[in-house]
Amino acid sequence: MSAQTTSPRTDGSGAAGTSRPRRTGRAAASDVAGLGIGRAVLFVVPALALIAAFLVFPALWTLYLGVLKYDLAGSNAAAPQFVGLGNYTDALTDPRFANSVLLTLAFVGLSAVIGQNGLGFVLAATLRRAAGWVRTLVSGLVLLSWILPGTVVVFLWQALLDRNGGTLNALLGTPGAAWTLDHPLATIVVFNVWRGTAFSMLLYSAALDAVPTSHLETARLYGSGPLRTFRDVVLPRIRGHILTNTLLITLWTFNDFTPYMLTGGGPEHRSETLPVYVYRMSIEGGQLGFGSAISLIMLVINLVIALFYLRLLRRRGG
């Protein structure tokens, strides 16, 4: 359940970046501590039980709940009805669902794939050439935006964007401009770029460190400009990092619940991304069956992104 996190991860993504289990013939045969299969199973059971209860079961249960008309209150609470694919056909004909899908695409595409990716890379590339204290100051602030608790930064942005006393209106001389009401999608996009750029910046810094300086020097001597150097020397070496980064931030942004805290999905559903839509339909509105159907769609999308990522790691011998 790692949402877009603010944790000091040195390995990238919790675990996705760690090396694979090594197979060594000797280790396989030796049970040095004399655990024995029986005790080994005992050691593994508590962890697997929790994983089964809170990861496997919920995922499978959405399959079943998704085909029911099941509400928290009312006649469908006591006796849920089987409706087959009814929830899914309802969703496909619901303009609010279509709106939510489009908003999610825009939110992920603009704030993660373009925003965090682009700004993160440009920061990593330019800060290398800046003076030491400038680098420390800028990257320190970028990191701070990433590690502070979500609830706190959401309030900071509300203070920044507030109509009457907000810092932004005071600076721009636009008193009374209601940013969150007039531009809800832009608000959550800019906020999420601010919030999550640190990860991409760190990853690209590490990637660029691995590009040999001698190659860059050679390119410069042959008179190739920055863009050509980037295309011919840098890009081939960091292509894998770009893919890795894009997949991870896409997964996190797609599952990000912070937009709810900032705009509540409003006004008039104009910032209601899929997570917010599910929350408002099922936890607020009590339509558990319908919410489960949407949740299953989300799980499948997550699965597709994760499989892409795994394939990438495998192919690169990760």
Next chain:
Amino acid sequence: MRRIFGDELVRHALSRIGLYVFAGVVLVFFALPLLWLVLTPFSRTPAYQITAPSFTLHNFRVLLDNPFALRSIGNSLVLAGGTAVLAVVFAGTAAYALSRVRLPGRDALLYAILLLSSIVTGTAAMVPIFLMLFQLNMIDNRLALILVLTGGLLPSAMFILKDFMDSVPKSYEESARVFGASPLQILRHVVAPVVRPGLATIAVWAIVQVWGNFLLPYILLHDQTKQPAAVIMYTFYDEGGTPNFALISTFSLLYSVPVVVAYLIVNRRYGFRFQGGIKG
């Protein structure tokens, strides 16, 4: 040091100027929202508006007088600490067994649960998890929430710890066995000290994850006396919906400081970088 001539000097100077202009713009973009957090707690007139500094500690008195504020920090500590302990213990024992005993289908199992944990996020699974605890009558049960959070973190924790365990030389355990130590004693006195950095990493990571988590406590804890800091901030408004600025500003600061301190410690100790973790 390269020597620079004529045209190239101009180009070089321009590119430096461009670089610093860009750095300045980025600096403003990232610093602007953060100013409020630094200035408002000490302001005599806390509001949305950032005011010129007028140093006072009165807002902290408001914080201490609020019945829920400090308690929620305690709740966050309980949730984060409980999750960290369970994650370290369960992932530690499981990773050790998986590292030392060749259970059938081990590697496939590890990969399957790792894949699963990135798919079944809190957001995508909020409906079944909410319903499960609702039907078990465990809404407002903090232990249940700790178990949910632990379940979500275990796959990654197991994966990382198994790597650590794999790197512990087996000769230690062999000699301990020669001296007649039981497997549990070996785990406690031989393996645990060696993999301590790994365990500490998992503990810190679990604490940070839970400390900022909003969605799960928000849907699973409705009792204000049990809610953690992430959720309680939503109650710091008066009936008219006006935020209590004195309270929110000081509380935000108090709630943020541990994260920053943890980051600084980790940064000093290990360096905050990707150490070849992500293969390009």
